[in-house]
Amino acid sequence: MKIFKTFIFLLFLGLLSQANAQLLVWQEEQSKEFVRLDFSNGEVYRKTDFYPWTSKGHFTEEGINRQDLFTNVFGATEVSSKKPGISYLMINCTGQVYEWNRVKNHIRRIDKTFFRGANCLAFQFQRKGVLYSFGGYGFWRSTNMLTEYDFQNGEWRSIRASGNIPKAISMSPSGYFSKKDRFVTMANVELNDTEDLPSVETDWNVYEFNFEKRKFTIAGEIKLEILKNYLTQDLSKHFISDGHYLFLVDRTYKSFNYDAMYIIDVLDGYKVYQWKNPHRVFINDLSINSGIENALHVRADSLNWTHIASPNPNLNGKQQGIAIKDLLAESEYLGTAFDVPWFIKMLDLMIVALSMVAIGLSYYFWNYLRRRKVKKQLDYLLGENERQLLDFLMLNYKQGFVNGHQIISFFGKHKSSPESQRQFRSKLIENFSKALGLLFQEKKILDVQTDEKDQRMYMYRLNAKIYTKVSKL
Secondary structure, three states, X not given: OXXXXXXXXXXXXXXXXXXXXXXXXXXXXXXXXXXXXXXXOOEEEEEOOOOOOEEEEEOEEEOOOXXXXXXXXXXXXXXXXXXXXXXXXXXXXXXXXXXXXXXXXXXXXXXXXXXXXXXXXXXXXXXXXXXXXXXXXXXXXXXXXXXXXXXXXXXXXXXXXXXXXXXXXXXXXXXXXXXXXXXXXXXXXXXXXXXXOOOOOEEEXXXXXXXXXXXXXXXXXXXXXXXXXXXXXXXXXXXXEOOOEXXXXXOOOOOOHHHOEEEEEOOOOOEEXXXXXXXXXXXXXXXXXXXXXXXXXXXXXXXXXXXXXXXXXXXXXXXXXXXXXXXXXXXXXXXXXXXXXXXXXXXXXXHHHHHHHHHHHHHXXXXXXXHHHHHHHHHHHOOHHHHHHHHHHHHOOOOOOEEHHHHHHHOOXXXXXHHHHHHHHXXXXXXXXXXXXXXXXXXXXXXXXXXXXXXXOEEEEEOHHHHHHHHOO
């Protein structure tokens, strides 16, 4: 796999550098110029995108063991310090830290580490004056190790973190975003050469590290299909960051190079754009032999790169650049990294719709069975006279109250004696109220009032709750 070939090549260069001239190359954080220290002749060189390397005199060194220098094409990571004219250099694939005085052209090693090869391709950056190195690959496995540099002791110390910690932070779109004050990493692959696995699985979660809480959280899961397809092309995801965007450029050449630049806006909800590249220029992201000065890089608010050999001889070796705002203007918005494909959305909508239908039908049948059960219980509890009284009260509910004479007349008892009528009415209402009270667990079954015309006579009407419940049966 490409990453292992790269790793072996880096180690080879590190050993070769002990017998040949050591070079240390980096891009300045402030001016964005490139600096090269040639330890064979003690000269310092500088260049910009459109000019060759130019000697700027000699540099002095302090506390440097030439055997410890590790020349590699990925160069050093420079971060500025609070001291005027002073910056720090972190050497990739080692724990080495140097202090560089760009005014006096003086380099001094300040760390006391001795290891190398344990954290190749780690993400090195500065936050509020503290140097960090997150993740990396070394000794045939990836790591999720978090370390910060201890200036007082000249050593790197481990950071204990909580939350949803990724199993690996290596060879993936990652970086520190100062405006967000978060370290962001995504699409990581856990690698371990000891395990003989048929394939590797990509962790599609997007992780954010909160420095104040020392805690990882998951911002979301990458579901945008076109982005996932691109990120699965190779174990090593080739990208560059300007602290706002992640620019992903194809180096596997599985698709046309000019159609394979994706832009992730980390600060704006992880929106994803694809550069349409109307100029159809060929982008050289990082040729292993060309050096970092020829790789795709950020200069101020632009992306710059150098063409490598292509069928068009007019493009060979030419510098190209485009402002990031123009790059976005020529890009197509694809959605957020967390957007699911349209057919998945349709499937989700169908599942929701079917679920709602199923719930509706279930509720309908449950309600039907419940009403059927209540009706059976009602038929069982009510006698014939009580059933007729319920029908009579339901029929006259909207007209208002019915008096005792109307009830007696309804049952044809008007020709009986007054005492017999009173006993019949009293027993009927008593049995009726007990039956419905037992069934509906209500104490008040009837609303009872005195008749205005005859204070000795009562008027009856179903309680509103009972009417509503019986109406639904």
